[in-house]
Amino acid sequence: xSQETTDNAKPDQRSADQSTKSQNAFKHVxxxxxxxxxxxxxxxxxxxxxxLIAFDVVAQNLADGLRQGVIDEAAxxxxxxxxxxxxxxxxxxxxxMPALFQRLKKLDGIQGKVITDVGSVKGRMLESLLLxxxxxxxxxxxxxxxxxxxxxxxxxxxxxxxxHKVILTPHAETDTAxxxxxxxMWRSIGAEVSEMSPTKHDLILAQTSHLPHLLAxxxxxxxxxxxxxxxxxDYAAGGLRDFSRIAASDPTMWxxxxxxxxxxLLDVLDRYVAELAELRNMIETDDQKSVHGILDRAKxxxxxxxxxxxxxxxx
Amino acid sequence: xSQETTDNAKPDQRSADQSTKSQNAFKHVxxxxxxxxxxxxxxxxxxxxxxLIAFDVVAQNLADGLRQGVIDEAAxxxxxxxxxxxxxxxxxxxxxMPALFQRLKKLDGIQGKVITDVGSVKGRMLESLLLxxxxxxxxxxxxxxxxxxxxxxxxxxxxxxxxHKVILTPHAETDTAxxxxxxxMWRSIGAEVSEMSPTKHDLILAQTSHLPHLLAxxxxxxxxxxxxxxxxxDYAAGGLRDFSRIAASDPTMWxxxxxxxxxxLLDVLDRYVAELAELRNMIETDDQKSVHGILDRAKxxxxxxxxxxxxxxxx
Numbered sequence: 001x002s003q004e005t006t007d008n009a010k011p012d013q014r015s016a017d018q019s020t021k022s023q024n025a026f027k028h029v030x031x032x033x034x035x036x037x038x039x040x041x042x043x044x045x046x047x048x049x050x051x052l053i054a055f056d057v058v059a060q061n062l063a064d065g066l067r068q069g070v071i072d073e074a075a076x077x078x079x080x081x082x083x084x085x086x087x088x089x090x091x092x093x094x095x096x097m098p099a100l101f102q103r104l105k106k107l108d109g110i111q112g113k114v115i116t117d118v119g120s121v122k123g124r125m126l127e128s129l130l131l132x133x134x135x136x137x138x139x140x141x142x143x144x145x146x147x148x149x150x151x152x153x154x155x156x157x158x159x160x161x162x163x164h165k166v167i168l169t170p171h172a173e174t175d176t177a178x179x180x181x182x183x184x185m186w187r188s189i190g191a192e193v194s195e196m197s198p199t200k201h202d203l204i205l206a207q208t209s210h211l212p213h214l215l216a217x218x219x220x221x222x223x224x225x226x227x228x229x230x231x232x233x234d235y236a237a238g239g240l241r242d243f244s245r246i247a248a249s250d251p252t253m254w255x256x257x258x259x260x261x262x263x264x265l266l267d268v269l270d271r272y273v274a275e276l277a278e279l280r281n282m283i284e285t286d287d288q289k290s291v292h293g294i295l296d297r298a299k300x301x302x303x304x305x306x307x308x309x310x311x312x313x314x315x
Numbered sequence: 316x317s318q319e320t321t322d323n324a325k326p327d328q329r330s331a332d333q334s335t336k337s338q339n340a341f342k343h344v345x346x347x348x349x350x351x352x353x354x355x356x357x358x359x360x361x362x363x364x365x366x367l368i369a370f371d372v373v374a375q376n377l378a379d380g381l382r383q384g385v386i387d388e389a390a391x392x393x394x395x396x397x398x399x400x401x402x403x404x405x406x407x408x409x410x411x412m413p414a415l416f417q418r419l420k421k422l423d424g425i426q427g428k429v430i431t432d433v434g435s436v437k438g439r440m441l442e443s444l445l446l447x448x449x450x451x452x453x454x455x456x457x458x459x460x461x462x463x464x465x466x467x468x469x470x471x472x473x474x475x476x477x478x479h480k481v482i483l484t485p486h487a488e489t490d491t492a493x494x495x496x497x498x499x500m501w502r503s504i505g506a507e508v509s510e511m512s513p514t515k516h517d518l519i520l521a522q523t524s525h526l527p528h529l530l531a532x533x534x535x536x537x538x539x540x541x542x543x544x545x546x547x548x549d550y551a552a553g554g555l556r557d558f559s560r561i562a563a564s565d566p567t568m569w570x571x572x573x574x575x576x577x578x579x580l581l582d583v584l585d586r587y588v589a590e591l592a593e594l595r596n597m598i599e600t601d602d603q604k605s606v607h608g609i610l611d612r613a614k615x616x617x618x619x620x621x622x623x624x625x626x627x628x629x630x
Binding site for chain 1: 460520523528530555560603607612
C-alpha cells in the first residue's frame with residue numbers, strides 16, 4: 001500500500017497496514033471453488049512458488065486449472081484439498097458458505113490453518129455462520145474489489161488484483177496474526193488492503209456496486225417491457241449502452257447478492273429514490289438553477305473519481 | 316440503409332427510405348455552430364467534394380476548422396454563411412434555435428435552400444419555433460444518434476456517423492423532397508436514416524438517453540453527498556464506473572435537455588420509479604423467484620441489444 005494511502009488510513013485500518021513490505025508466508029494453499037477469482041489467486045500465488053491444490057464440484061474446472069497451469073494438484077474433496085494447506089481460500093457463492101464451514105470445522109488441525117473468503121457480502125454471511133456456533137478465530141473474511149466480464153478458471157489472470165482494493169472484515173474473535181498474514185498474502189500479489197467492519201463493507205458495496213446493478217437491471221427491464229420487441233434498443237445511444245453492460249451479469253448471482261445484503265441495499269435505494277424525487281420536482285417546476293447545481297456537483301465527484309482511477313493506474 | 320431494416324420499416328418511415336443508393340446533392344453547405352457534430356458533418360461532406368462554409372460565435376472554432384481542413388471557408392455572420400448555401404445545417408444548442416430562425420426567415424432566397432438541425436429534443440423545439448409564426452416548409456428537423464466523450468471541432472471525425480442512426484422528424488408542413496434530400500445527405504456519409512414523429516423521437520430519446528443520464532447524475536450526487544470526502548469512490552467497482560462515465564457530460568447541456576424534454580422524461584422516470592418500487596418490494600419480502608425473473612428478463616434484453624450492436628458493426 002502506498003504511503004499516501006497509509007497516511008489517510010482510518011484507525012480501524014491500521015492493523016492490516018502495519019507492514020509495507022509484503023511477503024506471502026503460505027507455502028501450501030487450498031482453493032475451494034476454482035472460478036475466475038479462485039483461479040486468479042491460485043495462479044498469482046503459484047508464480048511465487050506456493051503449492052496450489054484445489055477442489056471444485058465441477059471436475060472440468062479442476063481439469064482446466066491443471067492444464068492451464070493455474071494449480072499444481074486437483075483434490076477430490078474439500079477435506080483432501082485442505083489436509084496439508086496452511087491457507088484455505090473459499091471462493092464459492094456466498095450462500096454455500098454455511099455448509100462449507102460445517103465441513104471445515106470437523107477437520108483435524110483446522111485451528112492451525114488460516115481461512116479466508118472472497119464473497120461480496122459480509123454481514124449477513126457472518127450472521128448465517130454464527131447460527132452454527134462460534135466463528136473460527138482463524139477465519140479472516142475478505143473481499144477483493146476486482147472482477148471481469150469474463151468468467152471461469154480459463155480466464156484466470158495472475159494480475160487481476162494488481163492495484164485493486166481488497167477489503168478485510170475481521171469479526172470480533174478473529175486472530176490478529178491471521179488477519180496480518182492474509183493482508184500480506186494479498187499485498188504480495190499486488191492488491192491494496194483495507195480493513196473495516198462487515199457493516200461498513202456492506203454499506204460501501206451496496207452503494208458502489210449493488211445499487212448500480214439494481215438500477216441497471218430495472219432500467220433495462222423497464223425499457224424492454226413495453227411490448228415493442230426491443231425496438232427501443234435500435235436507437236440506444238451511449239447512455240443506455242453503459243447501463244446495459246452491467247445488466248449482463250449473472251441473474252442468479254445477483255439475486256443472491258441483493259438478498260444477502262438487502263438491509264444496506266434497501267437503505268441506499270431509499271435515499272436514492274428520495275434524491276430522484278427531489279430532482280424530478282426541480283425539473284417539473286423549471287428550477288433550472290437547482291438542476292444545474294446537482295448536475296455540476298455530480299460532475300465534480302465524477303472528475304474526482306476519474307482522477308483516483310488515473311492515480312491508481314500510475315502506481 | 317440495409318435491406319433488412321427497410322423490410323421492417325413502419326409506414327411512417329418509408330419516405331426517408333425510398334432510395335437505397337445515396338448521393339449528397341448539396342454542393343454548397345453552411346454549418347452554423349462548428350463543434351464536434353457540425354465539424355464532423357463538415358469534414359464528411361467535404362471529403363465528397365462539397366464546399367463547406369461555417370459560422371460560429373467563437374472565432375477560434377472557425378480558425379481551428381480551417382487549419383484542420385474541416386471547412387473551406389469561415390463566414391463572419393450567419394447571413395454570410397448561408398448566402399450561397401443549398402443546405403444549412405444548424406448544429407447549435409436547442410435553446411438557441413428560435414433566435415436563429417428569426418434571422419434565417421429574413422434571408423433573401425431562404426425558401427430555395429434546405430435547412431436541417433441536429434438537436435436531441437424535437438417536440439418542444441418545434442413548439443418554440445411555432446411561437447414565431449409558421450414553420451419553414453424546407454426545414455427538416457433531424458437528430459444523429461452519435462457522439463463522443465470528446466468535444467469540439469478539433470475532434471471532428473468524418474466517420475462519426477457511419478453505421479449510426481439518424482432520426483428525421485419532419486413537421487406537418489415539411490416538404491417531402493426536402494426530407495428525401497436530407498436523408499440522402501445523411502446516407503451518403505454512412506448513417507442509417509429513420510423517420511418518425513417528433514413526439515415518438517422525444518419518447519425514445521427520453522428512454523435511451525435522457526433517463527439514463529438523469530439516473531447516473533442522481534446516483535453520483537447521492538453517493539458523494541454524504542460528507543465523507545468521496546472516500547466511497549476509492550472502493551468503486553465496475554458498476555459505479557460505468558455510471559460515472561455518463562455523468563461526466565456537460566451539466567449545462569444536460570440541464571437544457573432535461574428541461575426541453577421534460578414531459579417525456581418525467582413520464583419515463585415515473586414508470587421507472589414504479590418498477591424500482593416493485594423490485595424493492597420483491598427484495599424486501601424475499602420473493603427470490605420474482606427478483607430472478609426481472610433480472611433474467613433484463614439480461615435477455617441486454618443480450619439482444621448486444622447482438623444489435625454487433626450486427627451494426629458487421630455492416
